[in-house]
Amino acid sequence: MLAPGPNHSPVDRSLSVKIADTPDGFIVHSFAGDHWQTCRDYVGEKLGLSKWRPNGGGRHRFTADEIGKVVMAAVMAQTAPAKKVLARYGVRPKAAGITN
Numbered sequence: 001m002l003a004p005g006p007n008h009s010p011v012d013r014s015l016s017v018k019i020a021d022t023p024d025g026f027i028v029h030s031f032a033g034d035h036w037q038t039c040r041d042y043v044g045e046k047l048g049l050s051k052w053r054p055n056g057g058g059r060h061r062f063t064a065d066e067i068g069k070v071v072m073a074a075v076m077a078q079t080a081p082a083k084k085v086l087a088r089y090g091v092r093p094k095a096a097g098i099t100n
Contacts, residue, residue: 001071003078005034006042010078017043017071024049025062046074 005015014032019025026047028039044050047062047070 001075003074005030005032006038008032015039015043019064019067019071023061025064025067046070 001017002013003015003017004010004012008014012032014030015034016029016031018027018029020027024040024044026043028036028043030036030039047067049062
């Protein structure tokens with residue numbers, strides 16, 4: 001799923017979160033260049049996990065069902081981004097009725 005990254009606006013979708021067979025049950029990737037550990041801690045905080053530690057810190061390992069429920073709750077709680085058109089590409093001014 002794509003979601004807002006840490007310290008990004010609610011309409012941002014630069015953080016990828018995937019369910020995976022890892023101690024935390026997910027992996028993260030930031031398309032905005034945010035550090036993986038910052039993103040992992042951000043998602044973990046939203047899921048109620050403690051901060052990442054190399055030895056796992058004795059945390060409970062969430063099941064795919066538990067993670068799926070939390071992710072779906074987060075998705076349902078999000079507001080839809082505004083559908084404001086910022087720019088149109090490939091439209092010729094005369095064809096669009098725009099004059100100088």
